Amino acid sequence: MKKRLLALTVSVLAVFAVGCNPVGDSSSGESKMAETAESAMSDTEADESSEADEKPDDDSRTDTADNKETAEVSETSEEDSQNDESAEDSEASEGVSIQMLDELVEKNFDCMTKIFVLGSLPCEGIGADGEEINWEDENSYIRKVTDSRFPDYESFSEYVHSVYSESTADMLLNNYPFEGEPKYLDKDGELYIDLSKDGGRGYYVNWQNRTISIVEQNEDTCSFNIETTIEEPADEPVEKPYTINCTAVYENGIWVLEEMYS
Secondary structure, eight states: OHHHHHHHHHHHHHHHHHHHSOGGGHHHHHHHHHHHHHHHHHHHHHHHHHHHHHHHHHHHHHHHHHHHHHHHHHHHHHHHHHHHHHHHHHHHHTOOOHHHHHHHHHHHHHHIIIIISSOOOOBOOSOTTOOOOOTTOHHHHEEEBOOTTOSSHHHHHHHHHHHBOHHHHHHHHHSSEETTEESEEEETTEEEEEGGGOOOOOOOEEEEEEEEEEEEEOSSEEEEEEEEEEOOOOSSOOOEEEEEEEEEEEETTEEEESSOOO
């Protein structure tokens, strides 16, 4: 704007100068002043055009920066997703550790001795006076489980699936101890026990002083041994070495035991 005003001022001065010149020089003076005015106007228009051309460059740089930032965010999200997948794949490809196996073995021991084979989860009592169970009445021996770890059947099912493979978990939940006659029941989402399926037997394996060793493993299967001792009833009990051969499999993103081990 200032440049345009300067150009107009130059034009006015040029006209004024022409008016002050002698008649004989008016033509050449007027011509020179006109050229000067046109030159000033041309310079002003050129400067304005240059400024106008520079503005899109600023916008272009802004768009480029925005596009770059968006691309970086997209790449970061993609990298995070790939990292999550890589972590899961890595757990499978690297196999299972001794510590992970030991944790599974401890859960197996819990399931065997306190849930399915040798014992059962605590349940509602059969009466304040310790009344006998009426085996002719299902309501007498179908009892709600009171273990705080399992407020509903779903939490119990999730626990079993965290220890065993799909096939073994399905057997324990739906076909143990007899096919189609499970020990634990889902009644309206709550966990119940059928006390008619409860029972126990002697058990003499010492799981506390165990040693776990991996025999062979690949990305989704691991064969391992549990070395411990057993002391069976006798007139003179003798503690003997005892080996349990086991298999763990990588299934549904976690390592689990292929079956229940005793």
